[in-house]
Amino acid sequence: MAARCSEIIAIMEALAPPELAVEWDNVGLMLGSPAAEVRRVLVCLDVTAPVAAEATARGANLIISHHPLFFRPLKALRFDEARGDLVRRLIQENIMVYSAHTNLDSADLGVSYHLAARLELEDIQVLRPTHQEKYIKLVTFIPEEHEKVVREALTRAGAGWIGNYSDCTFRVAGTGTFRPLAGTRPYIGQEGQVAEVKEYRLETIIPKARLKEVLPALFKAHPYEEVAYDLDPLANEGPAQGIGRIGVLSQAVSLEEFALQVKEHLGAARVNVVGDREHKVKKVAVCGGAGSDIMATARTNGADVLVTGDLKFHEAQAAASMGLAVIDAGHFATERIIVPALVTYLQEQLQEREVMVLASQKEQEPWHVF
Numbered sequence: 568m569a570a571r572c573s574e575i576i577a578i579m580e581a582l583a584p585p586e587l588a589v590e591w592d593n594v595g596l597m598l599g600s601p602a603a604e605v606r607r608v609l610v611c612l613d614v615t616a617p618v619a620a621e622a623t624a625r626g627a628n629l630i631i632s633h634h635p636l637f638f639r640p641l642k643a644l645r646f647d648e649a650r651g652d653l654v655r656r657l658i659q660e661n662i663m664v665y666s667a668h669t670n671l672d673s674a675d676l677g678v679s680y681h682l683a684a685r686l687e688l689e690d691i692q693v694l695r696p697t698h699q700e701k702y703i704k705l706v707t708f709i710p711e712e713h714e715k716v717v718r719e720a721l722t723r724a725g726a727g728w729i730g731n732y733s734d735c736t737f738r739v740a741g742t743g744t745f746r747p748l749a750g751t752r753p754y755i756g757q758e759g760q761v762a763e764v765k766e767y768r769l770e771t772i773i774p775k776a777r778l779k780e781v782l783p784a785l786f787k788a789h790p791y792e793e794v795a796y797d798l799d800p801l802a803n804e805g806p807a808q809g810i811g812r813i814g815v816l817s818q819a820v821s822l823e824e825f826a827l828q829v830k831e832h833l834g835a836a837r838v839n840v841v842g843d844r845e846h847k848v849k850k851v852a853v854c855g856g857a858g859s860d861i862m863a864t865a866r867t868n869g870a871d872v873l874v875t876g877d878l879k880f881h882e883a884q885a886a887a888s889m890g891l892a893v894i895d896a897g898h899f900a901t902e903r904i905i906v907p908a909l910v911t912y913l914q915e916q917l918q919e920r921e922v923m924v925l926a927s928q929k930e931q932e933p934w935h936v937f
């Protein structure tokens with residue numbers, strides 16, 4: 568069975584909650600309808616004309632991109648301009664677009680995490696925390712024969728995640744009682760009489776931010792007219808989430824040696840380096856994409872070097888003057904690592920559905936190094 572676009576959105580938002588996006592950003596479903604069916608997904612960094620053509624050629628009707636399809640406010644959609652023509656083609660070909668940008672950068676298993684992991688950093692921590700995950704315990708009572716359907720609806724909507732484990736729930740069997748009063752339309756039992764029903768008490772944990780998806784999913788999947796449920800705020804706080812990561816190399820190496828390792832790990836055509844080539848590096852900060860804003864934080868946190876992309880001339884000068892070594896491996900190479908990671912994640916989440924997830928093969932580093 569194909570998946571609805573809304574289910575794939577829920578899977579994406581469990582990984583990269585939209586609340587993590589910075590305020591100037593634009594994330595979420597950019598084009599299409601949550602109710603539409605999806606059979607094939609194409610994952611990329613940017614929705615360009617070649618990527619749109621690739622989606623058509625490979626039969627994908629949902630593109631998941633890192634950079635938003637619509638970023639600046641749209642004032643006109645002109646088909647004689649590149650962006651307008653791209654949108655026209657996407658609509659004509661029935662291709663939807665969902666984008667996860669700064670929320671995916673900051674997510675637990677997002678861009679900067681994967682960049683740190685690819686560079687084989689150990690003890691990876693958030694460099695600049697912006698959010699602390701808060702949790703809620705949901706308890707609900709489900710007639711026996713509906714337990715599986717309701718449980719699966721809850722976990723699909725984002726309940727039951729603990730670290731890298733999904734579908735975390737607990738249930739015990741018991742007996743529920745209720746008396747339907749005048750004007751009710753009970754699923755079980757008769758008006759005016761106390762009914763006794765074999766039910767499960769099902770409990771699970773929900774990130775607070777996911778409640779707005781989980782409760783409607785509960786009400787939709789549960790057979791009762793009035794669903795009994797409890798929401799308890801939990802004192803246990805989740806991990807910090809935020810911008811960039813910091814970790815350590817298993818052993819210190821020279822800046823030159825590490826720069827060559829970065830180039831190889833990321834498959835980058837070139838790296839530009841600020842700092843003395845003999846400078847020893849062990850503590851490494853990373854930020855995928857354009858990370859010059861995080862230089863001072865990296866320095867304060869004792870990083871020996873920052874790996875990022877898109878450094879401008881004056882930013883490179885500023886790094887040198889604050890004594891921070893920087894390896895600029897380019898915007899594309901420091902972010903492209905998220906594409907195969909997203910494909911793997913979506914495939915795992917959609918393995919019981921007839922949905923194929925593909926990595927774009929058409930997008931490339933726009934820079935050529937001569």
Ligand SMILES: [Zn+2]
Nearest residue numbers: 856857898902
């Ligand atoms: Zn980017």
